[in-house]
Amino acid sequence: MSVPHRAPAELLNSRRSPLLVFAGQSNRPLAQAICDHLGVPLGRSKTEKFTNDNIIVHYEESLREGDVFIVQTFSNPVSDSIMELMLMIDAAKSASAGRVTAVIPYYSYARSDKKDSPRISIAGRLIADLLQEAGADRILTMTLHAPQVHGFFKVPVDHLSADLVLSEHFRQCVPDAHNGVVLAPDAGSIKRASQIARRLDSGLAMIDKERLSDTEVRPRALIGDVDGKTVFIVDDEISTAGSLVETVNIARSMGAKDVYVAVTHGVYSGPAIQRIAGLDVTQVASTNTVLVPESKVEASNGKLAVLDVAPLFANAITNIHTGASVSTLFT
Template sequence: MSVSHRASSPVLESRRSPLLVFAGQSNRPLAQAICDNLGIPLGKSKTEKFTNDNLIVHYEESLREGDIFIVQTFSNPVSDSIMELLLMIDAAKSASAGRVTAVIPYYSYARSDKKDSPRISIAGRLVADLLQEAGADRFLTMTLHSPQVHGFFKIPGDHLSADMVLSQHFKSIVPDAHNGVVLAPDAGSIKRASQIARRLDSGLAMIDKERLSDTEVRPRALIGDVEGRTVFIVDDEISTAGSLVETVNIARSLGAKDVYVAVTHGVYSGPAIQRIASLDVTQVASCNTVLVPEEKIAASNGKLAVLDVAPLFANAISNIHTGASVSTLFT
């Protein structure tokens, strides 16, 4: 006599595994906003640093059989952020968590994706190995500098895109955005620029750059036409804003009317804020994947804006938790 077994639905499975979201110290406001969108409280945990500079992480509630999401962006101090995340993953697994997902809005080591000089580490792969060794079952991130970094992980992962957020922002501040031109700062960002141009139904242009050495790149030509038109510059991140200054200056020299900038990650290190404050640009927007302090916003001469991606992360976490598709969020 055969007995049929009814498969459990993802929703029923999720009821057996409570959804719990915790945050490291790097970007608690984003984690709190994600929880607000999910309609759940932010999990209680505590991180302390001993006098010898060692970290200790302590969860202040039960994690047993829970579906745990730990939000930690790799921002300054990056090494502390990574170490804290590793400790949080390990502590969660030791506390009998059912599944642990590392939510890394900004994976800074994605820039180290290849061996482009002798005797160096491919750090993007090394950090992925460390996260897996600590016990992460999944990862969730946004706009990797190099998409191939996704392949460094041997665990399931989801790579979110901020293109929808950036394009909607451009539409909200420039009513006739379709008459503008999306400008890619280099060949590496042309795919992202093309996708946003399609969303805006606008023109597309690209700056061709010539590499002079391992550390020096020189703009050579602009492919496309920006004269008399509103220009939207898009990229994955702004660090020191050196490349941004070059791109804006080229667009202005070729007759661009107004220049707007939007990137996923606003790192704004070193002289970035001073450069942006004096730059001939209307606005520079970045997503809240990296926490931008109020003093930096105040020092930008009114040019910095921060876009909220918490709803997108909340929807992705909800879909992962229930077993629904994450790709549907972009279609």
């Protein structure tokens, strides 16, 4: 019996590239949680640092024609995390991976999105160029500091939002959250605060700030009513918590009853934990885009909470792998 001829394209299209997920060293617990939701094992790879501080990455399984996703968040030490990711991307392309997607839950250099003082680099664009030069075919990230950073990439970018996770967390903490007020700490975060307020069916307020210099910003007024109400402060990230302290103090001075804080990225650098421990808030929550050590949770007087976004990333990876729409995850 003769075998029907099949065109090469048909033969290739009948074989879906295997889904392979690997992780750098910055946030392996999140990568493992993503794999648990996907029902696939976390890929085997090894990263070593030589005595001269150079990094080498080695994959311990075949990547040939695979649909490879590399999870690496840009957290401390940021430069090592970026270098490791670029080496992993380059090694995957050299190993004949079919497609390489860089999964960057926290893109820290997104804060450097414009030239706001003389003789500086727009580092957010530079890092985007380096990742593409390394061979990244696609980027998957969450809550960029500014939407224009999306445009720094010439490859497709899927930009996830943690708004649904934060909104549900507020609802669980405060059953009558609809009677509260979502407070934007500045004009730049008002759009996001408005979206969460709509999800909660709650009120909305904003703190108006004036810039005194390139590095100094001073709160000027609170627009909206928080007197006697539960206040939900939302932002993209907490670094040293200096702005958070100012925002909470203004809300309290205006009569806020209880204050809850939720952000996507809990960086908690420098004096952040000490400031949060002494802050007049009920809770400060962040997602696990950045690994928050248990020691920081304990040092915060029990005020820190960590929310899981692994299911969101797992669903996005599934949709990218199968060619489905990622935007449907937010409707």
